[in-house]
Amino acid sequence: MTDQQTPATGREGLSQAELDELVAAADTGARTPGGAVGTLILLTALAWSLFQLWFASPLPFMVNWGVFNDTEARSIHLAFALFLAFAAYPATRTPVQMALGLGVPVVLGLLFAYGAEGSISTVTILAIVAVSLAAIALGSPRDHVAPWEWALALAGAATALYLFVFYREISDRVGAPITQDFVAGMIGLIILLEATRRSLGPALMIVATLFLAYTFLGPHMPSIIAHKGNSLSEVINHQWITTEGVFGIALGVSTSFVFLFVLFGSLLDKAGAGNYFIQVAFSLMGHLRGGPAKAAVVSSAMTGLISGSSIANVVTTGTFTIPLMKKVGFSSEKAGAVEVASSVNGQIMPPVMGAAAFLMVEYVGIPYFDVVKHAFLPATISYIALVYIVHLEAMKAGMQGMERAYEPKPIVQRLIGMAFGIIVICALSFGVYYGMGWIRPAFGASAGYVVFGLLTAVYLGLLWLSTRHPTPEMADLDKPGAKLPLPGPTVKSGLHFILPVVVLVWALMVDRLSPGLSAFWASAFMIFILLTQRPLAALMTGRAGDLAAEIGAGLRDLIDGLVAGARNMIGIGIATATAGIIVGAVSQTGVGSALADVVEVLSGGNLMAILLLTAILSLILGMGLPTTANYIVVSALLAPVIVTLGQQNGLIVPLIAVHLFVFYFGIMADVTPPVGLASFAAAAVSGGDPIRTGVVAFFYSLRTAALPFLFIFNTDLLLINVDLAHGVFIFVIATVAMLLFAAATQGWFIARNRVWESAALLLVAFTLFRPGFWMDMVSAPYIEREPAAIVEAAANTPSGEKLRLRVAGVNDLGDPIEFVALVPIGNEATGEERLAAAGITVAERDGKMFLDDVAFGSPAADAGLDWDQEVLRVLRPADQPSKYLMFIPALLLLGGVVMLQRRRAANGVATRAATA
Known part of the structure; x- marks a missing residue:
């Protein structure tokens, strides 16, 4: 197929019926x-x-x-x-x-x-x-x-x-x-x-x-x-x-959590939220350079709330966005690749993530709120970087955006309006939060009815607003001479679709209800909307005669949504049950510990090597396994191995970081040729070559592949033990670093990169992500002491810091092991008292230092220590300069690249002007 429309379909790729069959064959049954x-x-x-x-x-x-x-x-x-x-x-x-x-x-x-x-x-x-x-x-x-x-x-x-x-x-x-x-x-x-x-x-x-x-x-x-x-x-x-x-657990999560979230998304889609999200994205971003591609990224992020399926996301949004991307200058393969990269990332975007996120709740043993908190920063950064990649592609090709149907306001007026909108949203959020805190004690058992009444009043108000601003049809944007809709009316046309999402997020994040119960209340409210929005809209627009027909249409929408939700779950239900066979075999045979030995031999005990092996295994398995099954298999086999080898290498890797690492590479498999199903779906829409589409999408997704390696070594990115101010700082720095990484991998920053400039940008990005790597080379982070000095080291460790002990002992199978344990140190007066408070009693035998006793349930026991282990090394924290001082040379290097590229870009503009 070529970039031109095919006579058979009138579109760039397959017909709509063929696309529907493609999604059905993959997701719902053909x-x-x-x-x-x-x-x-x-x-x-x-x-x-x-x-x-x-x-x-x-x-x-x-x-x-x-x-x-x-x-x-x-x-x-x-x-x-x-x-x-x-x-x-x-x-x-x-x-x-x-x-x-x-x-x-x-x-x-x-x-x-x-x-x-x-x-x-x-x-x-x-x-x-x-x-x-x-x-x-x-x-x-x-x-x-x-x-x-x-x-x-x-x-x-x-x-x-x-x-x-x-x-x-x-x-x-x-x-x-x-x-x-x-x-x-x-x-x-x-x-x-x-x-x-x-x-x-x-x-x-x-x-x-x-x-x-x-x-x-x-x-x-x-x-x-x-x-x-x-x-x-x-x-x-x-x-x-x-x-x-x-x-087992996997099927249990599918039963208790995943079905309700898939059903919620299906109901939201049947209500018309999919078209609304796409229209909002285009009205806000369509006028920018390469605007349709940026709108595709944003709309796919929002559509991720509706569907956890990469293929369904590609076809749902790609049917509209891919032709418009080609219209402004993207090739078939690049248009498809942008849609693939953005649709696949929908599974990592909180608050509603792919099915594997709910499995993490059970496997890691933390609340869903914490999973969302840890996943938020990498997912947001990944989407921002993809928008930037699209911008760079548009810069390379000199593209423009789509024409607007209105004159834009001055920039100052727009900034003031944006600031005012943020203030209003914050004020409403605080009002709702504290209002709910007042309603519950005031009304007691009747509080639920009061909340539902208030929610219904807001729904009626927003629905009335939407009847005054009907949502435009996406097909209108594909017509010759089409102009972008006004942002304000477009946003107002479907604000009531946001309410069920607000209910879901509130139940998950504020009330801390279980994911299943949260999804139930959101779905129940969504059912209420489906049954009422059509007849109420008819009454609000003076079409009372259509009331019976609209009630029937709403009921049909509800049944269609319930049926579609169940059919979307067939593959997930089967996948979680079959993956249970694998998990059961691992637990019955103890292959996990045997595999740890195999992996350790293959990796030479090097943590980076084991991470690369895990990433490659996830990509290979993902060529035929859906994301959920891929995550179950790889996490069951390799997640404990990564944690163990990390501990042996002196790096304490949180379990949630390992599971997110596996999850990220599981979704990458939907992109990677030769079997990336999402890439084939996008190529079917665009008429491009599926393998080339997959290759381009893989390069666009390198930012997603880089993030897991970074948050394994820098858990600040997962907001682990990070306060709000530090979290904002990490977000800004990590976003800048990821944009520089994207510029380096795309070969374009302000102007086309030279090879050394790309290398410099990669170096700056790595330094911003992990400044401690260089600072540890300049100034050692720990002072090593002999085992006999453990009491003195505990006394000299600042209160609240952790004493690192490398110990030798045996594992559960009786095999000898060595690992590093981090023991939290309190503010007791002496070293002996600090060790005792941590649960440690030491004894010297034959010139060696042993852990004579480790108190049950103590911080030392939680760190993995046990009695009769030999202390090999003691490392206490050193007074090290702030690792953020490494930002100074990194920013100086970045400034040099910016200066050279700006000069080159200015010379290029002058040359083109002189030639013209």
């Missing part, structure tokens, strides 16, 4: 049969959404009916996902896909027979495998659901519901499965892996099968990763009957 079958699929998806709303709401506890525990809810959740996976996703019929689909049941049958050890007959295993093979081999039509697919769908739902139906009986025989447990578990695993192949492709199915094979064949593995092996009884009990495998 099979949408009509008639009774289509109605059944619709009703099943609707029932799933209604069940999830019921489970998340407080209603079951209020009426004391329909209360499900976590295990029962996970069972029902997976039953819906498996049923819809076979009903909505036809199986790909390529020879390779068919071979994989038929090969996995055979492999599993052999593994089951190998591990059976008489617990169940070989005939039963062969029968299960034979029936599975027949059902898979018979075919998968695209236009209807075949009878054997109904059989697979019902069998999958039945095996998932097995834990729900027999919950009491299973709880009485934990660890001792009976024949029906074996049958349900074996059928369930085979059907789950086939559903994975249909909905997510073969990669995750293959990885899960390999881990199951490893579980059974442990004694036959290479010695470094060998284990005793597990019987069929142990595997079925662990993977299907307990909550350690398929029904």
Whole structure:
């Protein structure tokens, strides 16, 4: 395809119907049969959404009916996902896909027979495998659901519901499965892996099968990763009957949190928020250099509130933004790449992040508020840098923005208006915050009704405002001679869409409700808006005669949103269940510690090497795994290894930093060729080459790839133990540093970079990000003392600082290890008292210093210390000059580059003027 419009479609790439099918094939299932079958699929998806709303709401506890525990809810959740996976996703019929689909049941049958050890007959295993093979081999039509697919769908739902139906009986025989447990578990695993192949492709199915094979064949593995092996009884009990495998934490998070957030986004989209966000972005930024591309970045960031799917984000916003980017001068590949880079980043943008963010809550053991707090700064900086990259591309090509339909106000007037707007927003925020603090004690149990009444009054006011300023259609911007809409009226046209987001953020950040309950209240308010906005708008605009039709349209919008939310969840539900197989295998076999040894050998114990290995593994796995599954696999395997090796290298890496590191590289896989699905979706819209689009998008996303390495070594970027003033300072410095990094990688700052200028900009950016790296070379941060001087070192350590101890001992498996522990020191009078307050008692034996005792639950125990460990080195903090002094030479170097480039840019302008 070329940059020109194709006669077949009238657009730059695929037709809208083809784009819809592309998104459906990836996210919601490409099979949408009509008639009774289509109605059944619709009703099943609707029932799933209604069940999830019921489970998340407080209603079951209020009426004391329909209360499900976590295990029962996970069972029902997976039953819906498996049923819809076979009903909505036809199986790909390529020879390779068919071979994989038929090969996995055979492999599993052999593994089951190998591990059976008489617990169940070989005939039963062969029968299960034979029936599975027949059902898979018979075919998968695209236009209807075949009878054997109904059989697979019902069998999958039945095996998932097995834990729900027999919950009491299973709880009485934990660890001792009976024949029906074996049958349900074996059928369930085979059907789950086939559903994975249909909905997510073969990669995750293959990885899960390999881990199951490893579980059974442990004694036959290479010695470094060998284990005793597990019987069929142990595997079925662990993977299907307990909550350690398929029904583990990942599926629990999908059930409790993720579904409600996906549903909230789907309802918000059906209400019209998607078009509103795009229009607002264009009205505010479309007039700037390369304006449509900058608007694409901003609109994709806002659309990230609606969809956690990179592909859906690309198609939703890209259908409008990519043609407009090409209109102002971007090539097909660059236009697609901008859309890809901005859409993929939607998953890291708080407050509503991708599904993996909710898994962090469980895996790291911190509240969702803290996850959002730690992720906010890197995500914001990444988006600012992408806007700057677009600006640099526009500068290189001499692009202009789109024409405005109004005369801009003077800059001073605009700044005053912006400042006034910020003041009004801050005043409203303080008023709401303190008003809520007054309403609750004043009204007691009735406070909820008062809050809802006030919220409804605000909604009515904003809806009335929107009827006076209708949202323009995006298609209008693509017409010849089209002009940008006025920012003020455009913003006013959909302010009521912001209210559910405010409810969500308030519940998460202020009331500190659970993510599931927060999403429930936001979704409930969104349902209220969907049902009322059309009829109320009709009344407000004098169209009372249309009231019945508008009520019906609102009800249809609600049902469409509930169905779309459930269909968007099929892949995520299947992915979290299948990833549970991998997590279960890791916990059952202890492969994590074995892998740590492998990785340590490969990396030579170097932390940077292990981080690079982790990044590469995430990118490779991400070529076939969705972000959520990629995050689960890599975090389960490598997150503990990074923490351990960091500690051994003297760097204490917070667990949240490691998990965000994995998360960032998980989403990068949607960009990276040759399998970056988001890049292929963007190329389908733009008509460009998908591989070239992916390569350009990868270079645009280098800023996202650099940030994880930076916040591993500088946790200030994650706002860990940082006050407000320091946080603002870090934000400004880190933003400047990332803009310089972007300028260096794009080869353009004020003028085109020379090679040494790009290198200088990279050096300045690194110094701004991590000034301590250079200061540690100038002045040692710690004074090393011999082990016998531990008491003196504790006495000389400033109160509130940490004493670093390198100790030798054994790990949980009895293997020798060395690591660094940071022991907080208090303000006690003597060194002995300070060590005792930290929980340490030391003793000297044979000229060596040992930890004679470490108090249980003490700061020393929390730091990883234990009794009878040998103290190898003692390092106390030194009086080091401020690391920020390194900014002085960095800024001087930056000033030199700026001066040279400004002079060169001025000479270029003068030359062009003389030539003209």
